Amino acid sequence: MQCIDNADITQLNTFGVQAKAKKLWQVKSEQEFSELASRYQQTERPLLLGGGSNLLFEGDFDGEIFHIQTQGVEYSTVSQDQVEVRAQAGENWHQLVQQTLASGLSGLENLALIPGTVGAAPIQNIGAYGLELKDRLVTVETIDLKHNERLVFAQQDCQFGYRDSLFKQNLGRYLITAVTFKLSTRFSPVLNYAPLTELAQAKNLTAMDVFNCVVATRREKLPDPSQIGNAGSFFKNPIIASSHAEELKLQFPNMPIYPVDEHSTKVAAGWLIDQLGLKGFRDGDIGIHKKQALVLVNYGKGSGRALNELANSIIKKVYQQFAIELEKEVRIISDRGQ
Numbered sequence: 001m002q003c004i005d006n007a008d009i010t011q012l013n014t015f016g017v018q019a020k021a022k023k024l025w026q027v028k029s030e031q032e033f034s035e036l037a038s039r040y041q042q043t044e045r046p047l048l049l050g051g052g053s054n055l056l057f058e059g060d061f062d063g064e065i066f067h068i069q070t071q072g073v074e075y076s077t078v079s080q081d082q083v084e085v086r087a088q089a090g091e092n093w094h095q096l097v098q099q100t101l102a103s104g105l106s107g108l109e110n111l112a113l114i115p116g117t118v119g120a121a122p123i124q125n126i127g128a129y130g131l132e133l134k135d136r137l138v139t140v141e142t143i144d145l146k147h148n149e150r151l152v153f154a155q156q157d158c159q160f161g162y163r164d165s166l167f168k169q170n171l172g173r174y175l176i177t178a179v180t181f182k183l184s185t186r187f188s189p190v191l192n193y194a195p196l197t198e199l200a201q202a203k204n205l206t207a208m209d210v211f212n213c214v215v216a217t218r219r220e221k222l223p224d225p226s227q228i229g230n231a232g233s234f235f236k237n238p239i240i241a242s243s244h245a246e247e248l249k250l251q252f253p254n255m256p257i258y259p260v261d262e263h264s265t266k267v268a269a270g271w272l273i274d275q276l277g278l279k280g281f282r283d284g285d286i287g288i289h290k291k292q293a294l295v296l297v298n299y300g301k302g303s304g305r306a307l308n309e310l311a312n313s314i315i316k317k318v319y320q321q322f323a324i325e326l327e328k329e330v331r332i333i334s335d336r337g338q
């Protein structure tokens with residue numbers, strides 16, 4: 001592994017906040033994983049890093065970052081119309097989606113344009129437009145960094161939930177080294193999420209059509225991190241008691257709600273923040289995106305600390321107004337770790 005001391009990590013987080021790390025280890029091949037594991041165990045403050053698109057550095061990080069950059073994708077046919085695709089952790093997620101579609105395989109098109117790496121994708125079970133990673137995932141290959149042993153998790157053992165998994169519950173314990181997906185040569189579209197529902201009428205619909213629709217919708221709503229720093233939705237959509245949701249619905253008939261089960265209901269955090277009149281809020285170089293109140297943005301030289309303070313003030317205001325506690329989706333990395 002190559003190491004950079006006192007490394008500038010401004011380009012390694014999609015918020016683009018200026019920060020440095022004491023050490024930055026570049027992990028480019030599978031052979032380096034055993035070196036990573038032993039170094040990781042000796043380090044007081046280690047941090048695994050992929051594309052830096054779901055974390056916020058509050059300031060400089062007084063620890064050692066292991067930047068996973070391993071590359072490689074393998075295909076193996078498992079039945080007449082099903083192919084398993086095994087991708088290394090450092091592969092770019094969106095490029096994998098494109099590459100599988102170009103190879104005639106459908107299944108990942110709803111998850112187009114999500115930034116970050118393959119290795120980080122199972123951590124919060126990435127999801128969008130009616131699909132979650134778990135719906136296509138077969139196995140997750142890991143190294144248990146506590147006991148330095150290789151473990152392979154089958155899908156049903158990963159405890160996947162909404163933006164949740166066993167790996168997120170034990171953050172920093174498992175290094176994800178590779179992920180295997182089951183994709184298909186026969187396209188069966190998932191179109192239950194607006195605006196994809198409109199495609200249900202289309203003749204000869206292809207996976208590429210769904211991909212293009214998802215990409216266009218995302219480009220319209222979400223800021224491109226190369227233009228405006230952000231980490232996507234800053235908060236999870238809260239799941240509350242259905243009785244509470246019903247009370248709110250009487251007060252706010254327009255409030256979007258999504259039933260989870262008979263007792264609980266998911267509400268749209270973006271809508272809650274929007275109701276407070278905060279969409280488009282700006283204070284110097286930090287703010288809330290003009291088109292999506294769930295996305296905090298850095299217009300240039302905004303600091304991680306200021307962004308986190310803004311997030312905390314949003315949590316407080318939403319609680320005061322709706323008695324709903326928002327949970328951060330984005331991992332906050334202080335100088336001492338996450």
Ligand code: FAD
Binds near residue numbers: 014050051052120128
């Ligand atoms: P990082 O930010 O580098 O890391 C995230 C966490 O995973 C950290 O805790 C890190 O320590 C850990 N980690 C990273 N790599 C590994 C590894 N190999 N092994 C173990 N732990 C690891 N997410 C969605 O679910 N749906 C969306 O629609 C979505 N849209 C987004 C849109 C934008 C514009 C942006 C900026 C983000 C969006 N996200 C979305 C969030 C983000 O893209 C995902 O969470 C993504 O999976 C993060 O990948 P990463 O490689 O950047 O992870």
Ligand code: EPU
Binds near residue numbers: 232237269279292329
């Ligand atoms: N809304 C508002 N105002 C806003 C934002 C949203 O009123 O400022 C309303 C919308 O009109 C809609 C509802 O809230 O009725 C939901 O909005 P949207 O469809 O944009 O989705 P979201 O809940 O804000 C979630 C995910 C995204 C994912 C999209 C599409 C979470 C936390 N976010 O956003 O994931 O891409 O759905 O499936 O679940 C991410 O996790 O980083 C992320 C971007």
